[in-house]
Amino acid sequence: MPWLIAGVVVIGLAFVFGRKTDGSVRVPTDGAEVLEKVASSSASGRELKGLELAARDDAQSVAKATAAARKAIELARAEADPRYWGRAQAALQPWWGVADAPPEVVLLRATIRQALHDFDGARADLQRLGGDPQAVLTLATVELVTGRYAEAKAACERLQADALVVAVCGAQADSLTGKAVEARAMLEAALGSMPQHPQAAWALSVLGEVRERSGDDGAAEAAYREALKLDPNDGYTLTALADLLLDLNRGAEVEPLLSSRFSDDNALLRLAVAEVRKNGKPGAYAQMLRWRYQASAERGDTVHQREQARFQLEVERDAAKALELATKNWAVQKEPADARVLLDAALAAGRPEAAREAAKHVLSSHMQEPRLLQRAKKVPAG
Numbered sequence: 001m002p003w004l005i006a007g008v009v010v011i012g013l014a015f016v017f018g019r020k021t022d023g024s025v026r027v028p029t030d031g032a033e034v035l036e037k038v039a040s041s042s043a044s045g046r047e048l049k050g051l052e053l054a055a056r057d058d059a060q061s062v063a064k065a066t067a068a069a070r071k072a073i074e075l076a077r078a079e080a081d082p083r084y085w086g087r088a089q090a091a092l093q094p095w096w097g098v099a100d101a102p103p104e105v106v107l108l109r110a111t112i113r114q115a116l117h118d119f120d121g122a123r124a125d126l127q128r129l130g131g132d133p134q135a136v137l138t139l140a141t142v143e144l145v146t147g148r149y150a151e152a153k154a155a156c157e158r159l160q161a162d163a164l165v166v167a168v169c170g171a172q173a174d175s176l177t178g179k180a181v182e183a184r185a186m187l188e189a190a191l192g193s194m195p196q197h198p199q200a201a202w203a204l205s206v207l208g209e210v211r212e213r214s215g216d217d218g219a220a221e222a223a224y225r226e227a228l229k230l231d232p233n234d235g236y237t238l239t240a241l242a243d244l245l246l247d248l249n250r251g252a253e254v255e256p257l258l259s260s261r262f263s264d265d266n267a268l269l270r271l272a273v274a275e276v277r278k279n280g281k282p283g284a285y286a287q288m289l290r291w292r293y294q295a296s297a298e299r300g301d302t303v304h305q306r307e308q309a310r311f312q313l314e315v316e317r318d319a320a321k322a323l324e325l326a327t328k329n330w331a332v333q334k335e336p337a338d339a340r341v342l343l344d345a346a347l348a349a350g351r352p353e354a355a356r357e358a359a360k361h362v363l364s365s366h367m368q369e370p371r372l373l374q375r376a377k378k379v380p381a382g
Contacts, residue, residue, distance in 0.1 A: 044071070044074070044075055044078075045075070048068065048072055048084075051068035051091075052068045052072075052087070054067075054068070055068045059094060062095075062104065062105060065091050065092055065095075065105070066091075066104050066105060066108055068087075068088075069088045069089075069091040069108045069112070070088075072084045072085070072087040072088035072091060073085070073088050073108070073111060073112070073115075076088065078235065079264060080235055080263075080264040080266045081263065081264075082296065082301055082303055082304065083299075085112055085115045085303075088108070092105055092108060092109055096109065103129060103132070106125045106128055107125075107126075107129060107132065107134060107135055110123075110125035110126045110129075110135070111138060113125065114138065114141065114142055115303070116303060117302075117332050117333060119145065119146050123139065123142055123143075126138055126139040127139070131158065131160060133159060133160050133161045133165075136155050136159045136160075137155075137161070137169060140155035140156050140159070140169050140172075140173070143155060144176070144335070145333050145334070145335055146333060146334055147334030147361060147365075149176055149177050152172070152173040153170065153174070155169075156169035156170045156172075162197075163194070164190045164191065164194045164197045164199060164200075164203055167186055167187050167190035167203070168187065168199075168202065168206050170186065171183035171187040171207075171210050172206060172209075172210075175209070175213045175368075176336070176365055176367055177366055177367075178365075178366030178367070178368065180210060180213040180214035180368045181214050181368075184207070184210045184211055187203065187207050188207065191203055191204065191207065200230055201227045201228075201230035201231035202227075204223050204227035204230070204237075205223070205227040205234065205236060205237040205240065207223040208220045208221070208227065208237070208240060208244075209240065211223055212244065212369060213336075213367065213368055214368060214369075215368065215369065215370050217248060221241065221245075224240055224241040224244065228241070235266060235267065238261065238267060239258075239266045239267055241257065242254045242257055242258055242267070242270040242274075243270065246270065247371060251273070251277045251278060254270055254271060254273075255271060255274060255275075258270055259271065265289065265292055265307065266307060268289050268292070269289060269307050269310060269311055269315075271285040272286040272288075272289050272315045273314045276314065276315050282315050282316065286311075289311060289315075293308055293311065296308075302328070305325045305328050305329035305332075306325075306329045306333070306337060306338055309323075309325035309329060309342075309345060310322070312325060313341065313345050313348060319350075320349055322345040322348070323342075323348075323351065326341045326342040326345045326346075327342065327354065329341070329342070330342050330358055334358075336362075336367065336369065339355075339361060339362050339372065339376070340371075340372055340375060342354075342355045342358045343358055343359065343375040343376060343379065344375065347378060347379075352378060352379045353379070353380070353382070356379055356382050359376040359377075359378075359379035362376040363376050363377075
């Protein structure tokens with residue numbers, strides 16, 4: 001395995017990269033040197049291991065199994081490491097194929113299925129849970145990711161939660177269907193009335209996306225940075241801000257933003273893109289990511305095809321391979337970022353017709369984000 005196995009310090013890699021105090025990349029001479037503690041050797045990783053052992057010792061305990069699964073999901077999100085999703089699934093294995101499993105198991109199972117891109121399975125589980133607020137919110141997310149905006153909006157409209165959570169849910173759907181300005185105003189008003197809400201960081205992160213979709217990059221950046229003041233380690237917001245900086249040709253700001261997040265593949269992708277733009281060729285970050293993608297391929301992981309397509313396009317400069325991956329990804333999920341990487345790959349490969357479906361989706365949904373519209377309009381109608 002060419003990358004770090006969770007909980008194991010791998011010795012003897014040809015290149016293991018660290019960081020000097022001045023921010024430059026360093027290649028250590030001692031292959032046994034520990035450069036970073038991976039999650040399984042951290043306090044959270046040890047906690048997960050203990051929960052997993054407890055669940056194995058009492059295999060029919062729903063409480064112990066769900067505790068282990070929740071911790072694995074927490075680490076999967078924090079570290080952007082797909083292996084934790086597998087561990088979450090393993091914790092729920094006794095009930096994985098049981099239709100009438102306990103509700104707490106069904107909700108976690110749906111969350112894992114969503115992350116593994118089993119959207120039909122996730123949708124079926126969530127619909128079993130009726131009006132449970134977390135289930136409805138997760139269902140809205142599934143519908144958004146798969147490009148079913150009317151269904152997402154319907155889920156948001158029946159969400160029984162406080163005003164800020166309802167506003168965030170509705171704003172996401174509206175901002176993708178020609179109402180980005182209205183969605184922004186609604187979300188700003190909700191945040192203004194509840195600035196101390198425990199979910200304010202999440203709401204600000206979504207506000208950043210909505211502002212981007214309305215064409216206001218400066219206000220989007222401000223929202224992302226406000227979100228990070230509340231939650232400095234939120235990987236989703238960090239990479240959203242990095243993407244915006246790259247779009248604004250401010251790649252030099254990406255490394256200081258993300259260079260402490262080597263364990264996060266999504267962060268590493270942005271670092272690799274910024275690196276190749278700066279130096280004109282792939283470097284240390286790209287090599288690290290190659291190893292990780294190779295490890296994913298060996299595990300049979302196809303969950304991160306969007307990110308791998310972007311890597312092939314923007315780092316490896318292989319438009320044909322990028323188009324292959326982006327096409328496969330589009331068959332599964334249809335977020336704006338999925339459309340964008342497919343459009344970019346098809347245009348770069350000289351095959352704009354290969355992105356016709358994505359372009360039609362963008363235009364027919366009345367999305368307003370200028371960079372995405374610019375790309376979609378380059379694809380000739382069929």
